[in-house]
Amino acid sequence: MKATFRQSMAWLHTWAxxxxxxxxxxxxxxxxxxxxxxxxxxxxxxELPVAxxxxxxxxxxxxxxxxxxxxxxxxxxxxxxxxPQDRNSPYLRALWxxxxxxxxxxxxxxASGNPLNARDSAGGQLLYQMHWQLHYLPRVFTNWFITxxxxxxxxxxxxxxxxxxxxxxxxxxxxxxKGQRSWLDTHNLxxxxxxxxxxxxTYSGLIFVMFIVMPLLIAAFYGGDNGRDRFFEDxxxxxxxxxxxxxxxxxxxxxxxxxxxxxxxxxxxxxxVDINYPGNAHARITFGGKNSQSPLRNSPKLIFxxxxxxxxxxxxxRSSAARATRDVFLGLHEGLFAGPFLRVLYxxxxxxxxxxxxxxxxxxxxxxxxxLTKNRPASAKGVALVERLNxxxxxxxxxxxxxxxxxxxxxxxxxxxxAEWEAHVMFIVWSVMFLHAAFRPFQKAWIEQSGMAALVxxxxxxxxxxxxxxxxxxxxxxxxxxxxxxxLSMLALGLFFAGLMFKLTKQQSAKVDVxxxxxxxxx
Amino acid sequence: MSNLxxxxxxxxxxxVLSLSMRRHYQTACPHGSGFMLKYQRPARIIGxxxxxxxxxxxxxxxxxxxxxxxxxxxLTIAALxxxxxxxxxxxxxxxxxxxxxxxxxxxIISLFNLVWM
Numbered sequence: 001m002k003a004t005f006r007q008s009m010a011w012l013h014t015w016a017x018x019x020x021x022x023x024x025x026x027x028x029x030x031x032x033x034x035x036x037x038x039x040x041x042x043x044x045x046x047e048l049p050v051a052x053x054x055x056x057x058x059x060x061x062x063x064x065x066x067x068x069x070x071x072x073x074x075x076x077x078x079x080x081x082x083x084p085q086d087r088n089s090p091y092l093r094a095l096w097x098x099x100x101x102x103x104x105x106x107x108x109x110x111a112s113g114n115p116l117n118a119r120d121s122a123g124g125q126l127l128y129q130m131h132w133q134l135h136y137l138p139r140v141f142t143n144w145f146i147t148x149x150x151x152x153x154x155x156x157x158x159x160x161x162x163x164x165x166x167x168x169x170x171x172x173x174x175x176x177x178k179g180q181r182s183w184l185d186t187h188n189l190x191x192x193x194x195x196x197x198x199x200x201x202t203y204s205g206l207i208f209v210m211f212i213v214m215p216l217l218i219a220a221f222y223g224g225d226n227g228r229d230r231f232f233e234d235x236x237x238x239x240x241x242x243x244x245x246x247x248x249x250x251x252x253x254x255x256x257x258x259x260x261x262x263x264x265x266x267x268x269x270x271x272x273v274d275i276n277y278p279g280n281a282h283a284r285i286t287f288g289g290k291n292s293q294s295p296l297r298n299s300p301k302l303i304f305x306x307x308x309x310x311x312x313x314x315x316x317x318r319s320s321a322a323r324a325t326r327d328v329f330l331g332l333h334e335g336l337f338a339g340p341f342l343r344v345l346y347x348x349x350x351x352x353x354x355x356x357x358x359x360x361x362x363x364x365x366x367x368x369x370x371x372l373t374k375n376r377p378a379s380a381k382g383v384a385l386v387e388r389l390n391x392x393x394x395x396x397x398x399x400x401x402x403x404x405x406x407x408x409x410x411x412x413x414x415x416x417x418x419a420e421w422e423a424h425v426m427f428i429v430w431s432v433m434f435l436h437a438a439f440r441p442f443q444k445a446w447i448e449q450s451g452m453a454a455l456v457x458x459x460x461x462x463x464x465x466x467x468x469x470x471x472x473x474x475x476x477x478x479x480x481x482x483x484x485x486x487x488l489s490m491l492a493l494g495l496f497f498a499g500l501m502f503k504l505t506k507q508q509s510a511k512v513d514v515x516x517x518x519x520x521x522x523x
Numbered sequence: 524m525s526n527l528x529x530x531x532x533x534x535x536x537x538x539v540l541s542l543s544m545r546r547h548y549q550t551a552c553p554h555g556s557g558f559m560l561k562y563q564r565p566a567r568i569i570g571x572x573x574x575x576x577x578x579x580x581x582x583x584x585x586x587x588x589x590x591x592x593x594x595x596x597x598l599t600i601a602a603l604x605x606x607x608x609x610x611x612x613x614x615x616x617x618x619x620x621x622x623x624x625x626x627x628x629x630x631i632i633s634l635f636n637l638v639w640m
Contacts, residue, residue: 169544171541171606172537172541172547172605172606173546173606174606174607174609175610176610189603189606193598193599193602193606194599196598196599197596294588295588295589296588328588332592338589341526342589342593342596345593345596345599346596348596348599349596349599352599352603
């Protein structure tokens with residue numbers, strides 16, 4: 001044990017932060033990108049028209065969706081029509097799934113009802129999902145692993161607050177050009193200033209997984225056998241499953257239900273229509289309200305009998321206080337309610353979290369490298385390993401994500417499993433970056449990877465111009481803000497990495513000068 | 524526009540709070556009269572008041588939930604901007620024109636909001 005409370009907390013902070021720091025960095029980078037998931041989706045499918053967020057006619061949109069599903073999958077178990085509303089769902093989408101587990105997902109043209117054809121791409125959704133599902137790993141493992149990682153994050157934040165001696169005195173303090181001191185200042189500044197966001201995002205992250213990691217809590221009140229099912233029925237009454245009936249029955253005229261929904265919520269306020277067992281005697285039709293405009297994640301629901309058209313349940317957006325608390329935390333985490341301005345604030349806070357983790361990881365090695373020169377050569381290997389992992393993660397991951405975008409533009413359109421290969425390219429490039437970091441001298445590896453990152457990000461808008469006609473010269477005058485924003489962000493990232501490269505190069509040559517000017521030691 | 528105004532209020536509050544600290548005051552106003560340090564407590568109260576005004580404006584313009592979330596975002600980015608300025612351009616923060624521009628912007632945007640809301 002360490003001598004004082006603060007010292008033992010410092011120890012905990014250091015090691016909890018280090019051991020899972022690289023995974024946390026991955027989660028923060030991909031999660032931050034997730035705040036722009038649908039924008040990335042749209043960039044990765046440049047064939048799609050510019051989504052107009054003008055008011056659409058719900059009635060017409062639902063009819064278009066239904067007639068498409070009727071043509072496409074008349075025997076499906078479930079139909080789902082998602083209406084175009086805002087950045088979260090920019091297009092009319094029709095989804096279905098049948099008893100054999102087959103599914104379909106088409107985006108439809110709101111004018112003609114014909115499917116919008118676009119390249120096969122995993123899009124921003126995959127990046128976003130990676131921040132809790134990782135990739136290539138079995139779901140049960142990742143659920144638990146991510147929970148542990150998030151718990152470590154929470155511990156790191158709380159211990160970080162405890163060991164920070166001058167939270168208020170150093171609130172605005174950033175001493176630059178002072179080596180390790182500057183890294184500590186960066187680490188403190190990023191974490192203290194964005195502390196509300198970091199606490200919220202980590203705590204709510206834990207709430208996402210609470211039913212997985214605390215099953216005994218449910219068992220204590222609902223019993224072990226099928227207690228879990230009864231618990232979910234109580235808490236989520238809208239998700240109760242019904243069984244399919246033997247006899248078929250015609251689906252009720254949806255217009256009549258739309259009218260009922262409009263009388264509850266007003267005109268054009270429907271977010272989605274979910275139809276279970278269309279054409280069956282037990283058909284159920286659920287209408288969901290538009291995306292919530294506040295942190296409370298839920299939208300109200302109306303559940304109708306799909307044959308008679310009777311209103312069976314009316315579920316308000318806010319039910320019990322406990323459920324509402326959970327929904328608010330989840331809503332805060334996802335930030336779906338955020339308009340453009342708040343979205344930028346979310347993005348910046350996410351970036352600050354990313355920088356907080358990166359600077360923490362760098363701090364670990366820079367502290368130990370100093371000590372190494374004095375004594376204890378045995379731990380040199382450990383420090384070297386951490387340094388190499390740092391390079392491969394901190395700079396290597398952004399390069400890999402850029403490669404994901406490159407793959408989206410360069411893989412042939414008829415490539416088999418194209419969407420999967422976009423992700424494969426990302427992870428292949430990332431592995432190469434780790435290899436590069438493993439075999440190059442540290443200083444050179446940092447500089448070369450920064451240069452590489454600058455190159456791949458700066459050239460992305462060029463690649464976009466060569467492979468599509470939605471480049472800056474076209475998107476700017478047309479007001480195609482998703483493409484303008486994406487290209488400019490890539491340029492900004494490229495410039496950032498270029499700046500980093502020049503700074504590191506200058507630092508290194510300064511060091512070499514100092515070494516060269518020293519007199520050789522007489523033995 | 525009121526988002527911008529809320530951000531500027533947070534920024535103004537953070538400016539005052541940082542200048543009421545001895546170390547930052549001395550680098551930002553090396554030839555200052557020490558006014559902010561002499562009246563440190565009132566300065567801090569005014570700074571906090573600006574932050575609260577930003578909160579109030581955010582909540583009025585959005586709802587309590589969204590407004591308070593935005594407020595935290597405003598505080599974070601405003602404080603970060605001030606910290607970076609204290610490190611790279613401390614004299615700007617202490618400069619008379621900084622105050623003038625800040626007050627001017629606050630007035631213009633407030634008027635704009637009054638007219639258009």
